[in-house]
Amino acid sequence: MASNTPAPEAPFDAFGGGAAPSAPDTEWNPTEDSLRDRARSGGRHRVVKQRSNFARSSTVLGVGVIAAVGAGGLATAQDKPPVAISLPDLNLPDAHDLPGVGALLPAQEERETASADRANPNPLTSAxxxxxxxxxxxxxxxxxxxxxxxxxxxxxxxxxxxxxxxxxxxxxxxxxxxxxxxxxxxxxxxxxxxxxxxxxxxxxxxxxxxxxxxxxxxxxxxxxxxxxxxxxxxxxxxxxxxxYSMPLSSYSLTATYMQSGSMWSSGYHTGLDFAAPTGTPLKAVHGATVKSAGWSGSYGYRIVLELEDGTEIWYCHLSSMTVSAGQTVGTGETIGRVGATGNVSGAHLHLEVHPGGGDGVDPAAWLRSKGLTV
Structure with missing residues (x-):
């Protein structure tokens, strides 16, 4: 059995508050008999029985061995020499029964687990x-x-x-x-x-x-x-x-609007010339009122028809007239005949169109705007 270390001159008793015997030159080695005798004689010094330290030591040792294997892979628990630990069986009361100490120690379930660990030769095999x-x-x-x-x-x-x-x-x-x-x-x-x-x-x-x-x-x-x-x-x-109606049924166009030439005093033609034999009947292009009918200088005999919108249609160079001023005529009605009076070079109808009684416009374009073919 291993011996305990020498006790100090006045050790503190955690359980009774007293001190151990003073023997500076001797070794105090308590045994079950000596402690039992001291208990009978009224001594208050008691030693707690160690029940679970060995199990905890084995567990810690096992964890250390596994950690060493995991880190280096070169050491195992088999390489460690066995450690012999023995404690005296003093048949003392359990530490959980001591006042003020039992609450600080592991419960019954933990102690049973520690006991099972002591019974298991290999408590920890893996981590x-x-x-x-x-x-x-x-x-x-x-x-x-x-x-x-x-x-x-x-x-x-x-x-x-x-x-x-x-x-x-x-x-x-x-x-x-x-x-x-x-x-x-x-x-x-x-x-x-x-x-x-x-x-x-x-x-x-x-x-x-x-x-x-x-x-x-x-x-x-x-x-x-x-x-x-x-x-x-x-x-x-x-x-x-x-x-609307064309002024002649049969004709030939011999001069167009704004055509230039020395034969016209203004230097250009102001109307549209329909060449036809003298005496060919002339028709009113639309229903109108005869505004004037008579001689007009270089235009010869001239008839002016005024339409409802104010447009004036001039018929010039006539050989004869069959209407008079103020007379109302209908579309296609004969108003005179082709001639060669006034400033002319041959028999023809000189036709001019003056919208609103103002300046003249192209008679061919005006006739086409009325659905007629020139």
Whole structure:
């Protein structure tokens, strides 16, 4: 049995407040008999029975051994020499029954666990650690823990190699999972980009098609409107043509409006000349009132018709007149005959048009505006 260290001259008694016997030159080695005798004699000094320290020491020792294996893979619990620890059985009361001490000690369940640890020759065979990579992998549902087991290896070298191989394998698996996730994310991003580009192209094509359709519809509408206007104008002109008439039924145009020449005193022609034989009947172009009928100098005999809108139609160089001033005539009614009176070189009708009684305009254009063909 191992001996205890020499006791101090006045040790503090945690349980009774007294002091041990003073024996500076002797060794105080308490035994069960000596303590029992002292208890009978009224001594208050008691020694707590140690029940759980050995179990805790074994657990701490096991953790230390596993930590050494995990760090270097070169040491195991088998390399450590056995440590013999023995304590005297003093048959003292349990420490949990002592006033003020029981609340500070482990409960019954923990003591039973410690007893089970003493019965188990290998209380701790594995340790688990978590790396920073495992923490990141845990958020993506991958491997999160690495288990280190020392009881599996028959020797220190084999255990270290197995542990290193397992760690490398799990690291490779985690790296492969990370690479696969990154590849999947890249493929997903590429697919989304391609889908967005395809959608953009489809939208652009749809927009271009809509614009082309709108343009075609606008052009068709404009064409239809133009055709409608032309048709309406044709109908209007046809209606006007029914109410207007050409001054002669048969003729030849010998001079046009604003034609230049020395034969005209102004240097240009002021009307439209219809050549026809003398005596050819002349017709009123529209319903009108005869404003004047008589001789007019270089115009010879002239008849002026005034239409409802104030437009004046001049018939010049007549050989004869069949109407007089103030008379009302209808469209196509004969008002005179072709002649060669006044300043002329041959028989013809000189026709002028003066809107509102003002300056003259092109008679051919005016006749066409009334639906007539010149």
């Amino acid at each position: 688990t650690y978590t790396t920073e990579a495992d923490e990141r992998a845990s958020r993506s549902g991958q491997v999160t823990r690495t288990s280190l087991t020392t009881a599996e290896a028959p020797g220190a070298a084999d255990a270290g190699e197995a542990l290193r191989a397992r760690i490398l394998q799990q690291a490779e698996q985690q790296q492969a999972s990370a690479d696969a996730a990154e590849k999947a994310a890249a493929e997903k991003a590429a697919a989304e980009k391609a889908a967005a580009e395809a959608q953009a192209k489809a939208d652009a094509a749809e927009k271009a098609e809509a614009e082309a359709k709108a343009k075609a519809e606008a052009e068709a509408k404009a064409k239809a409107e133009a055709e409608a206007r032309a048709k309406a104008e044709a109908e209007r002109l046809a209606k006007l043509a029914a109410s």
